Amino acid sequence: MTSTVDTDIDRAAFGREWEQWHREHETRRADRHGFLAVTGLHWLGDEPIALPDAPGTWHLGPGGAVVELAEDEALELDGKTLRGRHTFAPIPERGGVALPFTDGEVTGVVELARRGGHTIVRPRRADHPFLATYAGTxxxxxNPRWRIAARFRPFDAPRPTAVGAAVDGLTHVYDAPGVLEFDWRGETFALTAFPGHGDAGGLLVLFTDATSGLTTYAANRSVSVVAPDADGWTIIDFNRAVNLPCAYTDHATCPLPPAENRLPIGIEAGEKTPLARVAVSSASAAPAVPA
Incomplete structure (x- = not known):
């Protein structure tokens, strides 16, 4: 296995392509209703919760999440306006629905989602101060040297893999289809891969490395990997390693890497530790995960 894919790559063109990719990534991240606009994380249970910065009083009913909207409150769902009381259909694990709203001249979205077996509500507001002050990552x-050839070795069947989360007490379970093996400076490393987002057959790797907690975010980074070819070969481009939302806010439930994905080498590529993040004080924080 060779350590890199291209030794004679046009570095200037490579840099321009990367700059465009990262600029687009930052644009999505800083969307007015994106994750940087999240103002709170609320765990639903039997007791009603009134959101301080979004419409509705919320709780879990026998059939799913329930919202009670005051006379002057409304939410949108699939182009329809919700008023009064509404019970939502059950939400699958890692699924969710976006519910737009308007508060005066400010737009927002309530995210209703299922994470680690729990139902959560996360409001997002376009006027969130953190979003307004975000200056980039x-x-x-x-550097092309961090484009590394990797061989995908599938498991006989997808392997359920439990990992921790940015929230204490929460566990995520992913069906890992296999591992990606790569060589670096004479050593071979193997990373458990999870199904990717969007690209058919693509993979996602959660990892830490020797830079974690020093120049990069301590808990995790992720890198998307294109689908392997017919012989199982693909490329891990660590230049495209990015932070998960938990690097920017305590209002995230991001998964942590499996133990085998904690690399002993320093991956000096991709995104570094953010310059600022939203932290919730212990005095105002709700219990991490309701019983």
């Missing part, structure tokens, strides 16, 4: 200078 520092990165390493893109």
């Amino acid at each position: 520092p990165t390493y200078v893109p």
Whole structure:
């Protein structure tokens, strides 16, 4: 197995392509209703919860999440306006629905989702101060040496893999289809891969490395990997390693890497630790996960 895919790559063109990719990534991240606009994380149970910055009083009913909207409150669902009382259909694990709303001149979205077996509500507001002050994420200078050839070795059947979360007491379970093996400076490493987002057959790797907690975010980073070819080969481009939402806010439930994905080498590529994040004080924080 070779350590890199291209030894004669046009570095200038590579840098321009990376800059465009990262600029687009930052644009999505800083969307007015994106994750940087999340103002709270609320765990639903039997007791009604009134959101301080979004419409509705919420609780869990026998059939699913229930919202009670005051006379002057409304939410949108699939183009329809919700008023009064509404019971939502059950939400699958890692699924969710976005419920737009308007508060005066401010737009927002209530995210109703299922994470780690719990139902959560996360409001997002376009006027969130953190979103307004976000100045971008520092990165390493893109370098083709971090485009590494990897061989995908599938399991006989997808392997349920439990990992921790940014929230204490929460567990995520993913069906891992296999591992990605790569060589770096004479050593071979194997990373458990999870199904990717969007690209058919694509993979997602959660990892930490020797830079974690120093120049990069301590808990995790992720990198998307294109679908392997017919012989099982693909490329891990660590230049495209990005932070998960938990690097920016305590209002995230991001998964942590499995133990085998904690690399002993320093991956000096991709995104570094954010310059700022939203932290919730212990005095105002709700219990991590309701019993």
